Amino acid sequence: MTKLIYLDYAATTPVLPEVSDEIVRCLSFDGDFGNPASQSHHYGLDAEKLVERSRQYVAELIGADSKEMIWTSGATESNNLALKGITAQHQHQNKHIITSLIEHKAILDTCAELEEQGFEITYLQPEPYTGLIRPEQVQQAIQANTILISLMLVNNEIGTLTDIQAIGELAQQHNIILHVDAAQAAGKVEIDVDALHVDLMSLSAHKVYGPKGIGALYVRRSIQRQIKTQIHGGGHERGLRSGTLATHQIVGMGEAFHRAAQHIQREQVRLRQLRHYLWTSLQELGSVVLNGHPQQNVANYLNVSFKGENADLIIENIKKIAAVSSSSACNSKNPAPSHVLIALGRSTELAQQAIRFSFGAYTAIEDLQYLVKQLKQQLQKSNFVEFASS
The missing domain is CATH 3.40.640.10 (Type I PLP-dependent aspartate aminotransferase-like (Major domain))
Structure with missing residues (x-):
């Protein structure tokens, strides 16, 4: 495996x-x-x-x-x-x-x-x-x-x-x-x-x-x-x-x-770059919305909801490649949508089509590049989205 x-x-x-x-x-x-x-x-x-x-x-x-x-x-x-x-x-x-x-x-x-x-x-x-x-x-x-x-x-x-x-x-x-x-x-x-x-x-x-x-x-x-x-x-x-x-x-x-305590600021700068790369790349895959404040946040988290006909396919393939969450770990066995996203005003559908990415000490840009590459390939195979050749 x-x-x-x-x-x-x-x-x-x-x-x-x-x-x-x-x-x-x-x-x-x-x-x-x-x-x-x-x-x-x-x-x-x-x-x-x-x-x-x-x-x-x-x-x-x-x-x-x-x-x-x-x-x-x-x-x-x-x-x-x-x-x-x-x-x-x-x-x-x-x-x-x-x-x-x-x-x-x-x-x-x-x-x-x-x-x-x-x-x-x-x-x-x-x-x-x-x-x-x-x-x-x-x-x-x-x-x-x-x-x-x-x-x-x-x-x-x-x-x-x-x-x-x-x-x-x-x-x-x-x-x-x-x-x-x-x-x-x-x-x-x-x-x-x-x-x-x-x-x-x-x-x-x-x-x-x-x-x-x-x-x-x-x-x-x-x-x-x-x-x-x-x-x-x-x-x-x-x-x-x-x-x-x-x-x-x-x-x-x-x-x-x-x-x-020794590297809080340095690590936030590094993770901020990773977060920006993934958020920018996900927007190229289809319709996606950010859950959370765009500036007043820590760099360790990126919570997004996918919309449209590609949503289920994207989420399915993300979970084949990466260990991510749909809500907090304490609620992961609960099929109900995240209480946080519902409180934010997201519809039940968008709350259920959300993914929380969270980054840390061992996360590298190569990991995120691989994830994005694989997602693009899967979407291309499914003929949902046309991507310009890189």
């Missing part, structure tokens, strides 16, 4: 060799396998040092203090801890939350659960086709009893950037806690939680060339007492998340984030 070109980095990224080396070193008897909570011998103390070094690496990527980082099993748990942890303190008082229709399911499903508990949720409608959530919308949605705003920095399906800094200023002015899902933003854009006025931020390792099953939640020191613990059993992680720390995964996340 021919190996597909991997263009699904938004779903997950491969662990870098340098990162996997560090992970393996923490698994065997010859390495730092100890329990970080074991303080009576050097095995535990050595493991704890690595955990704290990794905590520092993750904190540095977002401009935080290491004491504000809480280890979790991933961004989904971080999102749950952020929303449920804050709202648990407001069961009998202020009960309004602001989010949007294009958030990750870890936010939307949690909000649905909170609605059943009596919380009022305002779901902001994104700008048609671009996915922008504007600060003015947030301003208009704020109520006297608003306790929390939860919005993602980079959308996981279309790559559109949200103006979190402006929204953070609004939240600060109204004394509202701001949570940001940054799982798809870390390592792609410069982040400074103080400049953005963010109180809570969810992070994931496997979107940044680290291992699956590990993530973190940034919790601003001033609000840590406002978070109600969701997992009990030992008081680990400043009492906010109990459980034996997985040293190997934590070290993997720390190393991945440390390396990501």
